Amino acid sequence: MSKTAELSIDGKTYSLPIYTGSENEVAIDISKLRDQSGVVTLDPGYKNTGATTSAITYLDGDNGILRYRGYSIEELAEKSTFIEVAYLLIFGELPGKDQLQRFRDDIKTHTLVHEDVKKILDGFPSTAHPMGVLASLFCSQTAFYPESLDPNRASEGVYMSIIRSMAKMPTFAAWAYKNALGHPVNYPDNQLEYCARFLKMMFALPAEPYAADPVISDAMDKLLILHADHEQNCSTSTVRMVGSSQASIYSSISAGINALWGPLHGGANQEVIIMLENIVKDGGNIDKWIAKAKDKNDPFRLMGFGHRVYKNFDPRAKIIKKAADDVLAKLGVKDPILDVAKKLEDIALRDSYFIERKLYPNVDFYSGIIYRALGIPVEMFTVMFAIGRLPGWIAQWKEMRENKEPIGRPRQIYTGQKERKYIDISKR
Ligand code: ACO
Numbered sequence: 001m002s003k004t005a006e007l008s009i010d011g012k013t014y015s016l017p018i019y020t021g022s023e024n025e026v027a028i029d030i031s032k033l034r035d036q037s038g039v040v041t042l043d044p045g046y047k048n049t050g051a052t053t054s055a056i057t058y059l060d061g062d063n064g065i066l067r068y069r070g071y072s073i074e075e076l077a078e079k080s081t082f083i084e085v086a087y088l089l090i091f092g093e094l095p096g097k098d099q100l101q102r103f104r105d106d107i108k109t110h111t112l113v114h115e116d117v118k119k120i121l122d123g124f125p126s127t128a129h130p131m132g133v134l135a136s137l138f139c140s141q142t143a144f145y146p147e148s149l150d151p152n153r154a155s156e157g158v159y160m161s162i163i164r165s166m167a168k169m170p171t172f173a174a175w176a177y178k179n180a181l182g183h184p185v186n187y188p189d190n191q192l193e194y195c196a197r198f199l200k201m202m203f204a205l206p207a208e209p210y211a212a213d214p215v216i217s218d219a220m221d222k223l224l225i226l227h228a229d230h231e232q233n234c235s236t237s238t239v240r241m242v243g244s245s246q247a248s249i250y251s252s253i254s255a256g257i258n259a260l261w262g263p264l265h266g267g268a269n270q271e272v273i274i275m276l277e278n279i280v281k282d283g284g285n286i287d288k289w290i291a292k293a294k295d296k297n298d299p300f301r302l303m304g305f306g307h308r309v310y311k312n313f314d315p316r317a318k319i320i321k322k323a324a325d326d327v328l329a330k331l332g333v334k335d336p337i338l339d340v341a342k343k344l345e346d347i348a349l350r351d352s353y354f355i356e357r358k359l360y361p362n363v364d365f366y367s368g369i370i371y372r373a374l375g376i377p378v379e380m381f382t383v384m385f386a387i388g389r390l391p392g393w394i395a396q397w398k399e400m401r402e403n404k405e406p407i408g409r410p411r412q413i414y415t416g417q418k419e420r421k422y423i424d425i426s427k428r
Contacts, residue, residue: 009037023058040411047308050232052240052405056089056395057231061309066316068229069093077319082224083107083194086391089229090162090398103163104193110167111188111197113137114144117172121179130176130383131261137172138165139254151246151401158401161249162394169390170194173383174201180379195220198387203375216374219327220384223367226316227385229392233308235259235266239393240400241408249397256393257386263303266385269364269371272304273378276337276369279344286343294353302348304365311358320366324373333373341369 003018005028014036017029027050034040043049058067066073069088076085087095087103095103120140124133141164142148148161171188178185178201186201195217204210230236239256243249260266279289293302307314328335345361348354371381 007033009039012037019053021053022055023060034411040413042413045308046232046237051237051408052232052400052403054231054396054399055092056399057229057392059231059309061307061311064310064313064315064318066230073226073315074319077222077225080225082221082228082388085225085228086166086394089391089395106163107167107194108190110164111171111190113168113171113175116144117175118185121175121185124179126180126182128176128179129261130173130180130379131257131267131386133176133179134172134383134386135254135257135261137176138169138257139251141165141168141250142248145250148248148250151248158249158398162398165249165253165390165394169387170198171201173380173387174198176383177202177377177380193217195224202380213331215327215330219323219370219374222323223320223370223384224388226319226363226367227388229389229395233265234262235389236393236396239397240405243397243400244405244408246407249394252397253390253393256389260386260389261382266364266382266389268303268362269368269381269385270378272341272364273337273368273372273381275303276340276344279340280336284340286340286347289344290347290351293348294351302344302354302359304361304368305348305354306357306359307362310360310362313360314362316363317361317365320363320370321361324366324369327370328373331373335369335373337372338369341365 003020004015005018007014007016014033016033019027019029021027030041041049056069058070059065068076068085069092071080071088071094076088080088083104084095084100087100117137117140120137121133124136145161145164147153147157150157175185184206186204188197189200190197192200192212196212196214199212199217199220200210203212232240235256238259239252242255243252247255263271275289279286282288289300290302292298292300293305324338327333328338345365348359354360367385368378368381371384372378376384
């Protein structure tokens with residue numbers, strides 16, 4: 001017999017179905033509650049609301065577990081590649097050798113972007129933040145591939161949009177950076193694999209040979225795997241919400257890029273570095289900054305600390321902390337902000353304010369330090385996150401479409417004025 005929950009409102013009892021996920025997560029299905037009782041639920045920030053069922057990513061915040069399609073993030077980060085993980089997320093299973101080869105080749109075939117994209121890029125001043133440029137270039141693909149506007153296309157058409165998204169993202173990202181520098185753009189070199197190709201577009205200068213250090217492209221690949229999906233976070237929920245109106249994949253993902261941009265989400269990796277640099281400039285007085293973070297009259301928060309879901313540790317942060325040590329050692333980089341970051345973590349983890357609120361370093365605390373060691377400029381950190389998150393956004397958009405989910409449209413509780421009479425301007 002299926003389980004139910006009982007809810008009593010003004011002496012009347014309603015029976016609500018209970019939904020159990022494959023990892024025994026339990027949810028009360030309130031989708032019919034308003035029809036039955038006229039009552040809605042209120043949950044600002046969706047802190048306790050499951051907006052969908054999903055078979056892509058499993059996250060257990062209390063126990064620090066993250067799995068893509070059932071595979072642990074630790075194992076994937078150690079043994080897999082970003083392109084393989086992208087295939088896994090999007091299509092549901094690890095690819096066979098031929099499937100992986102085809103996926104890789106298809107992506108390589110579509111890395112070039114239409115030359116007219118350059119005209120759009122030229123319209124941006126070099127002061128434009130690369131995230132804004134990236135979101136715009138991504139959305140512009142609806143114009144170059146108008147067939148993508150048809151939400152009911154055959155699956156081959158959807159496949160092409162997926163391939164184009166994966167293929168062109170690094171090109172757009174590197175071009176957004178070149179625009180900020182005022183430098184000419186580089187075209188994709190398809191002899192290279194995904195990360196090395198991106199790094200060449202980012203860093204190669206005209207008439208100078210460039211080859212990415214394999215230590216750098218491998219580290220980038222690992223970082224992309226760690227960022228590839230994270231179930232219903234702010235940007236992913238945005239992608240699903242926009243996609244639920246049957247908007248195209250390009251406009252849905254462009255919306256996700258904009259959502260990721262904010263400092264409380266993907267923008268945090270940039271903010272972490274700015275914060276650590278400020279602490280170093282300030283003489284390394286960590287206690288002072290911890291006190292600021294705890295002071296409720298001070299808007300400062302310890303960036304890279306705390307997470308809506310992880311209340312024990314963020315498993316990605318553990319992997320990244322170790323990777324930061326490895327990468328900096330391999331590259332022979334000594335960065336004073338790494339020492340400050342470690343001391344800050346150490347002190348915060350022993351402080352009752354952070355312990356009581358279950359605030360731990362999140363994925364962004366150490367990722368910025370690695371990006372810095374790889375030579376990625378700080379304004380590009382969130383763009384790197386977007387490159388990594390792309391397969392997750394695609395997988396979630398595809399799942400939402402395939403499940404034929406209804407348009408996203410939350411309710412509200414109105415707290416404004418009751419009906420009143422219009423007052424003529426002469427009497428106000
Ligand atoms: N520094 C100081 N205090 C904090 C921090 C922080 N980084 N994070 C949370 N708190 C405090 C809050 O002030 C609040 O205290 P109170 O109970 O005394 O009022 C309590 O901890 C709970 O915080 P909320 O903001 O309610 O937690 P929420 O789940 O809404 O927010 C968030 C999570 C946005 C990540 C928050 O921890 C934060 O702002 N962190 C810093 C920004 C950051 O690193 N973002 C990246 C997140 S990971 C990602 O998006 C990839």
